Amino acid sequence: MAVKTQGSELFFIDPATDLVTEVGCVTTISGLTAARDQIETTCLSDDARTYESGLATPGAATFGINFDPSDASHVRLHELYVAGTKFEWALGWSDGTASPTVDTNATFNTPATRSFIVFNGYISDLPFDFALNTVVSSTVSIQLSGFPVLVPKA
Numbered sequence: 001m002a003v004k005t006q007g008s009e010l011f012f013i014d015p016a017t018d019l020v021t022e023v024g025c026v027t028t029i030s031g032l033t034a035a036r037d038q039i040e041t042t043c044l045s046d047d048a049r050t051y052e053s054g055l056a057t058p059g060a061a062t063f064g065i066n067f068d069p070s071d072a073s074h075v076r077l078h079e080l081y082v083a084g085t086k087f088e089w090a091l092g093w094s095d096g097t098a099s100p101t102v103d104t105n106a107t108f109n110t111p112a113t114r115s116f117i118v119f120n121g122y123i124s125d126l127p128f129d130f131a132l133n134t135v136v137s138s139t140v141s142i143q144l145s146g147f148p149v150l151v152p153k154a
Contacts (some may be wrong), residue, residue: 024065027065058143067136084122099111
């Protein structure tokens with residue numbers, strides 16, 4: 001069964017308060033990946049190259065927002081971008097509606113009634129886009145640190 005994107009929500013744990021914040025008006029999310037490096041193991045006697053999987057290299061995820069300076073989550077993201085702070089993120093899928101909470105270690109506690117992708121990273125870019133006949137937007141880049149973790153709905 002396919003899962004629709006409508007109803008997905010992006011959350012982060014504010015490192016200053018350890019509170020969960022939902023990012024307002026997210027329009028796109030992509031690039032939640034950690035591609036594996038390749039380690040060559042080819043011998044001179046081999047007819048073709050051989051490889052083993054190596055370390056994962058986390059990518060740069062991006063998400064689009066219609067930036068609104070009256071949206072506290074957008075202002076906070078800009079502050080965290082300027083500070084260069086690394087923090088926890090969670091993408092809630094549309095197969096549920098429950099929001100995550102924070103445990104005693106300041107990490108996400110995801111409800112079993114919804115699928116999530118949980119990851120760590122810092123905002124590496126937050127550009128403002130102004131164009132004719134549209135709203136102010138931003139494609140925010142997050143440099144992931146470590147593997148994104150898929151937490152399926154129970």
